[in-house]
Amino acid sequence: SQQGEEDPQALSIQEGENATMNCSYKTSINNLQWYRQNSGRGLVHLILIRSNEREKHSGRLRVTLDTSKKSSSLLITASRAADTASYFCATPQGGSEKLVFGKGTKLTVNP
Amino acid sequence: DVKVTQSSRYLVKRTGEKVFLECVQDMDHENMFWYRQDPGLGLRLIYFSYDVKMKEKGDIPEGYSVSREKKERFSLILESASTNQTSMYLCASTVGQGDSYEQYFGPGTRLTVT
Numbered sequence A: 001s002q003q004g005e006e007d008p009q010a011l012s013i014q015e016g017e018n019a020t021m022n023c024s025y026k027t028s029i030n031n032l033q034w035y036r037q038n039s040g041r042g043l044v045h046l047i048l049i050r051s052n053e054r055e056k057h058s059g060r061l062r063v064t065l066d067t068s069k070k071s072s073s074l075l076i077t078a079s080r081a082a083d084t085a086s087y088f089c090a091t092p093q094g095g096s097e098k099l100v101f102g103k104g105t106k107l108t109v110n111p
Numbered sequence B: 001d002v003k004v005t006q007s008s009r010y011l012v013k014r015t016g017e018k019v020f021l022e023c024v025q026d027m028d029h030e031n032m033f034w035y036r037q038d039p040g041l042g043l044r045l046i047y048f049s050y051d052v053k054m055k056e057k058g059d060i061p062e063g064y065s066v067s068r069e070k071k072e073r074f075s076l077i078l079e080s081a082s083t084n085q086t087s088m089y090l091c092a093s094t095v096g097q098g099d100s101y102e103q104y105f106g107p108g109t110r111l112t113v114t
Helices: none
Strands: A005-007 A010-014 A019-024 A031-037 A043-050 A055-058 A061-066 A071-076 A085-092 A099-101 A105-110 B004-006 B010-013 B019-025 B031-038 B042-051 B054-057 B064-070 B073-078 B087-097 B100-105 B109-113
Touching: A005 A085, A010 A019, A019 A105, A031 A061, A031 A071, A031 B100, A043 A055, A043 A061, A043 A071, A043 B100, A071 A085, A099 B042, B004 B087, B010 B019, B019 B031, B019 B087, B019 B109, B031 B064, B031 B073, B042 B064, B042 B073, B054 B064, B073 B087
Parallel strands: A010 A105, B010 B109
Antiparallel strands: A005 A019, A019 A071, A031 A043, A031 A085, A055 A061, A061 A071, A085 A099, A085 A105, B004 B019, B019 B073, B031 B042, B031 B087, B042 B054, B064 B073, B087 B100, B087 B109
């Protein structure tokens, strides 16, 4: 029951550059969430954007949502080596408490 | 801060053994989840519990069962471990605000079945 699909699968950038990850989904949603996972650890919630929002900021994170295209993007500005992680988008399954996660984008920030 | 803990970070078991993975959350959340994560497949939901003694199958429940006797604790049971159950297992719980359910994850248990 895969819903979100992230793109690219992997991204390698230099410290200080911006990183952009995209997520596409298939059905109507009331919110979309982004999570980060450091290697071998659990996921950490980053940000939630509701279907009536187009853009949301949290620190160096900027998330956009285009419901007409069924897509979202996560922008990390001025990246740091500590941002190296996998990033996942997640959408509610059928309006329930369950989330469906994409396969993730693996971001490497080189010092 | 919400804390979700899992009983082991690493576990090695033999084929055929009965395996218990424990998850505890400290924020009185109703909803708890077990996922497995495999390279190239992402996170897949095994089981979901929305209250004590209540459970619902996820996408890949075969070979697994769960127990939720107390609100804070959700256990995943591998009745007879097999090598294809070697994986990273992640537990999560949710706090809900209206229709938005942010999930809090434990650190994960990397299980190897030999």
